[in-house]
Amino acid sequence: MKNCLLLVIGIFIITACQTKEDQEPVIPPYFIDGGEDFLNVNKFSIRLNADSLKLSESGLWTILSGLDEEKVSFEDPKNPKTIFHGMPGEKYELLWEVKFGAKSSSDTVVVTFAPLQTEILEVSGDSFQTRKMLTGKSYDHGLWTIEGDYHHLRGLSNQGLVDEKDPNVLIYGLENTTIKITWTTWYGSKSASSSIEFESGEYQQEEALQELQILNNDYYYKVNENGDVIEINMLGIPRAWIFSDLEQFPELQALKYLEKLRIPGNPIYDFPEVITKSYHKLKYLDLSHNHFTTIPEDFGNLTELDTLIISSIPNLSTLPESIGNLKKLRYLDMVDAGLTSLPESFSEMTNLNYVSLELNNIAKLPEQIGNLKNLETFRGPVLSESIPASFSDLSSLKFCFFTVKGPNATLPEDFGRLTNLETLWLTGDYLRLPASFVNLTELQDLSITYSTGLTEIPMDFGKLNKLNKLVLVVRMPRLPESFDQLVNLQYLSLHGELNYLPNNIGNLKNLIGLSASSIKLKELPESFAELKYLREVRLISNEITHLPASIGELDNLYLMDIGRNDISEIPPSIAKLADTLRYLAVNGNNFTQSQFDWLKEMLPNTEITFTLPGD
Template identity: 30%
Template sequence: MQLVELDLSRNDIPEIPESISFCRALQVADFSGNPLTRLPESFPELQNLTCLSVNDISLQALPENIGNLYNLASLELRENLLTYLPESLAQLQRLEELDLGNNELYHLPETIGALFNLKDLWLDGNQLAEIPQEVGNLKNLLCLDVSENKLECLPEEISGLTSLTDLLVSQNLLQVLPDGIGKLRRLSILKVDQNKLIQLTDSIGDCESLTELVLTENQLQSLPKSIGKLKKLNNLNADRNKLTSLPKEVGGCCSLNVFSVRDNRLSRIPSEISQATELHVLDVAGNRLTYLPISLTTLRLKALWLSDNQSQPLLTFQTDTDPETGEKILTCVLLPQMPSESGCQENLPRCGALESLVNEMSDETWNERAVNRVSAIRFLEDEKDEEENEMRTLLRRATPHPGELKNMKKTVENLRNDMNAAKGLDSNKNEVNNAIDRVTTSV
C-alpha cells in the first residue's frame, strides 16, 4: 500500500486485478507491452497517479471515469486500438503530456481544448479527418504531432498555439496551410512533407523562429517571397515538388545551412542565393538547370549535388558566357541537366553506367527476350538413367544476346556524339570521350 512506482512492462500479464486500487500511494505505473485489453474499473481510484504508461497493450477503451485521475501529468496510450476518447478526459487539468499515436481515432472531442496545461500532444498514425478548432485554446502546447492522418485542412484557430515550437503534419491531405500559422512566432520545426500542398502561405515569413522547414513531396510550383524573412532558418527541404523557379529573396535566409530542391523543374538558380553566406550543402539534382550562377563561387560549399550518381560532393567547374544574357556562368560535365521524366533516352548521358543502359532498353528487347531465355547445362553419368539426369540440370538465365550488346554499343556511340555537341563541354571533350570509350569497350 506504500508502493510509489510499479513497472510491469513487457510481460505476459493478461489482466490487472481490481485490487490494484489499494495501492493508494502509487504515482508511476507502466503496463506497456502486455496482452491487456482493458484497465480495471477501479483504476481511477489511484488519485496520486502522476504518470501512466499503457502503450501497446491492445487497449480498446479507457475507463469512462478516467478523469478522476486529476493528478495525472503524463498519459501514454500509443499503439493501442482506441476508437474514441471519453468526455471525462477533459478533467485531467494537470495533464502535460498526452500520447495517442498509432490508434484508431476517427474523431477528437472538442473537450481536448480544456487541457490547458498540455505541452506535448501526439496524435500521429490515426484516422483523423479534422482537428477541432478548440485545439487553439492550448496556449502552453509546445509540440503537436498529427502526422499520418487524413487531414484535409488545419483550423485557422491553430494561431492560438502561441507557445508551439514543433508542428508535424506529415503524410496528410493538406492543400494549404492556414494564414494563422504566421502567428506562431516561437515555431522552430515545421514538417509538411507528403501532403498535397499547392501553395505555401505568405504568412510563413512571419514564423521568425523557424529553423527547419520540410516541404518534401507536395505539389508546390513556387515558394513565396516572404520565405526570405526567415533569418533563423537552417534547413529548407522542398524535394520532389513541381517548382519551376525560386524567389531571389531566398538569399535572405542568412542562417541557411542545407538547401535541397532535388527533383523539381528548376531551369535556373537565382544568383542571390550567394547572400545565404552560411550555406554549406546545396542539392539541385534532378532539375533542368543549364548552368549555375557564378556567384556560387563566393560560398563555402561542402557539397553541391547535380546528379543522383554523382561520385563526389564537389565538382570542377568552368566559367562560360550565357549567349542570351552575356553574363558569366558556371558549367561542368553534368550541365545542362536534362528533364527528369523516366524512360527518356536523353537522361542516359547523366547516368554514365552500363546498368542504366540496360534499364533503359525496351521491354520487348530485354524483359521478354532476355529474362525468359534459358540455356541448360547437364552433367551426365553412365550409371544414371536419363530421367535422373534431368534432375541434375543447371539453368542459366538472362545473359544478353550479342545482338542486344550491339544495340547497347550503338546507343553509347550515339551518346558520344550528343555529348560532344552539348554546349559548354568543349573543355571536357577528351575526358568524356575517354569515359565513353571505356564503357564501349566493356560492352
C-alpha cells in the same frame, strides 16, 4: 504364571493325603513362566519376557483375546522374548505355551496399550499474520481439515503427498478471519485428532514481496523511513504475472503504500485488479509491453497518478470514462496501445503536460481537448478526422505532431493562437494554411508532409523568422517572397512542385542544408551564391538549365547533387571550391567529355559522379 502356582499346591495336598502303601514315585511338576504383564504401553509394541527355553523345549505365542488386524503380530511367535505389536487403546491376553516331549505347560500375559494420541506443533518461521506453519504428529497417514474461510494450504515435505495429507504444511489464511484447523492421523483402523484455532491479522507487505519472490532483494523495491514499500521495479520479470491474479495472491493487497510500480514486459494478460482496488497512492505506473485488452472502469480510483505508461499493448481499443478522474496526471504515454477511440472525459485530465498517442489509429480527438491548458507536448495518433476547433485552445503547447488520413485535412482557422508552439509536424493532405498560421512566431521546426501539396501559404509566412528547420510539400509556382525573412533557417526541404525559389533566397544567411529534388525547379536565383554557410545541396531531377555564375562563392559547400537536370555548363568559379567540395554529382545532364575532364582537373580532391544507372 498364577496357574503354575495353583498346580504345585494341588499336587502337594494330594500327596500328603496318601498312605504310605498308596504312595507311588513322585513326578516333578512341569510349569513355565510367561513373564510379567504390561499395562498402558505408550508405544504400540512391547518386548515380551517369558522364561528362556531349555534344551529340547519349544514354545509358541498366540492371542487369546483382543483386536486382531493386519498390524497386530508377533515378530517371532516361537521366541519367548519376541516383540508384540498391538493396537492403541486395546487390551490383549496372550498365551505362551511350551512343550517338552509329551509334556506341555502354558501361561498367560496381559498387555494393554494407551489410546492413540496426536498433536499439532506450531513451527517457528515467518511472523506473517495470515499464515501458519504447522506439523501434525503422524502415524500411518493423516489429513488436515479446516473449518472456516481460508485461502489455501501448501504441503512442505516434498514427498509427493497431496497437500491436505502432508503432516508439514503452511496454511494461508484470509486476513482478519478465524479458522479451526484439525489434524487427524490413523494407525491401522484407529484414529486420533487434534485441533487449534487460528485468528489471522492483516496481510503484510513482506508476504506480498515473498510471493513476488523479491523479499530481501532491494534491487527490486524500495521502502520509506517507516519501512513501507513505496516502489517496485520488475522490468521483464516473469513472476510479475501474479499481479493479475488477486484471487490466488490476495497478499498483494498489502502493498497499499506503493507510489511507483513498474512491471513492463511481463506475461500479464489481465489488467491487475489489485492496482485499482488497493494501490490508491500510486503516482507512477508503467504497465507497457503487456497483453491485457481492457482497463477497468474503476481505473479512475488512481487519483494520485502523475505518470502513466501503457505503451506497446496492441489490443487495448479504448479507455474507461473514469480516466477523467486523474486530475493530477501530467505524463501519459500510450504509444501503440491499439486505441481506436478516446472518451470525452479524456479532456478532463487538465493537468496533463505530456501526451503520446503515437501508432494508434483513432477516429477523432475529443471535442473539448482544448481544456488541456497545461499540455506542452502532444505526440498524436493517426486520425480519421481533422482536429477539432478546441485544439486551438491548447495555449501551452510547444511540441506537436499528428497524422490525418484521407483527403482535405484542415486546421482550425484560429490555429495561430498556439503561440507557444516550437515544433509542429503535420502529416496529411493539407492544401492550405490558415492566415493565422503566421502568428506561430515561436516555431523553430515545421514539417508538413504526405500531402498532395499546399496550394495556399500566407503571404507573410516570413513572420515565422525563428524557424530553424522547414519541410514542406507544395504545389505552386513560387513561394511567397517573404520567405527571405526566415533568416534563422538552417535546413530547408521542399517536395511536390515548385518552379522558382524566392529571388532573395540569399538572405537566408544561416542555411546549411537545402533539399529540393523532383519538384520541377527551373532555375536558381543569382542570390543563391550568397548562402555562405551552405554545406549540402540536393537538387536532383529538376529542370534547371544553368547554375549561378557565382556558385564558387559558396565557401562551405561540402556536397552538391545536381544530377538529372538540363545543365550543359558548369561556371568556372566552381574551381574555388577545390578545398571544400568533397562530393559532386552531375550525372544525367548535358555535359561533354571535355567538360568532365575539366571538372576533374579543377576539383582534384572531389569525388565526382558522372553517370548512374537510369540516367
